[in-house]
Each structure stands twice: as structure tokens, then as C-alpha cells.
Amino acid sequence: MADALIPNAKYSDPCVTAKGEPRASVAWSGLKTLWFNTGTLCNITCANCYIDSSPTNDRLVYLTRADVEPYLAELTQTAEIGITGGEPFMAPEIIAILDGALARGHTLLVLTNAMRPMMRPRVQAGLADLAARYPGRMTLRVSLDSHDSAAHDAERGQGAFAEACTGLKWITAAGIPLALAGRKALHEDEHAARDGYRALIGSLGLALYAADPRQLVLVP
């Protein structure tokens, strides 16, 4: 996939760089997570988005089920399939993509902002159906830049925090496994950040534990 995206002679030799130096490499120790990017379009424009996603950035076009299937077919073991974007639930074939991975026995970790693209009735119905057919095998990990609404909205836009909270409550009500990707503010240590998220989780009635680093992933 990388060659298709970067048709550049720099990458023509897998072992030697364009300068004739040996490429750095990491010894293969097995597959843990296979990531797919569903495209760069997103319903919002975060100030610090890692990939400059926005409602107009279509540099990476939407991923389709036909794009994904050959890679899944190559896997000789079950694995965690990670789905990111952009906002994955904007991709028209996202439910079919998720279904394809689950049908092959994999588990899913889907990153989302839990906003309007996920909350459309067609997507909600698709997620509820997948959760019923593959119980416990699909986790939605929601990005919440802060447990403080003003700090989150400063990054993501006015009203983003409230909309994400509505999405979080829907995920919980639908019985879909949930995780949060949060951030530590500059003035917070890990303990303070987890306490802040713990209070928010309690107020929203979410089904997750703030002390568990897999359920609440914190980045600086």
C-alpha cells in the first residue's frame, strides 16, 4: 500500500536507501495489530490532528471493503485489526469493512470521535448488529482530548465535547465495548488526569475503568 501511495524511486529498494545506505529495520516478532486508515476526511478540524484531517481533506480516499479483503486474506492467524482515519464512520463501506474483519475471526479496535458520522441511524444500526453477532470482539475507542469540556472544545470546536458525550452514552447503551483515548494536560500528572476522567465517566454512566490503561489510554 505504501508503494502505491508514494510512487518514488527513493523507496524502490527495500534494503538500501537512495543514498546507498542500508535501511534501518526491525526484526519481525509476529503480528499484533494490523492498522487500516479509512481516509483523511473528518467531520471536524482539530487543531493538532496528526494527519490534517478536515471536512475537505480527501488526500487519502475512502477505504473500501475490496481494498481491505486482500490484506485480511493474507493473514494466517487471527489478530487485532485497528481502524483509524480521518473519522472512520464517514467511510461509506465502514460497516462492511468491520463485518469482513469480524467474520474472519479477528477482533476490532475502531478509533472514532463518536460524533455525527457514528450517530447516523444507518451506522448505529450496523454497529448494533455487529455487536450482537460478534459480542465482545469490537471495541470503539473514542478520542476525548480532555475531561474538561472547554479544553476539549478549544482543540475540536465549540460543542464537540457535548456531542462526543452523547455518542459515548449511546455506545454504552448499545452494549458495545468502549475505551477512551485521553490526554494529560500540562498541569496534570497521570493521577490527576485519571481522576478527572474517572469523574466524567461516572457522571456519564460509562462502562469502563479509568485506572485501566487499556480502557483509558492517556497521552501527553
Ligand code: SF4
Ligand atoms: S477527530 Fe481525529 S481525525 Fe478528525 S480532525 Fe480530530 S484528530 Fe483528526
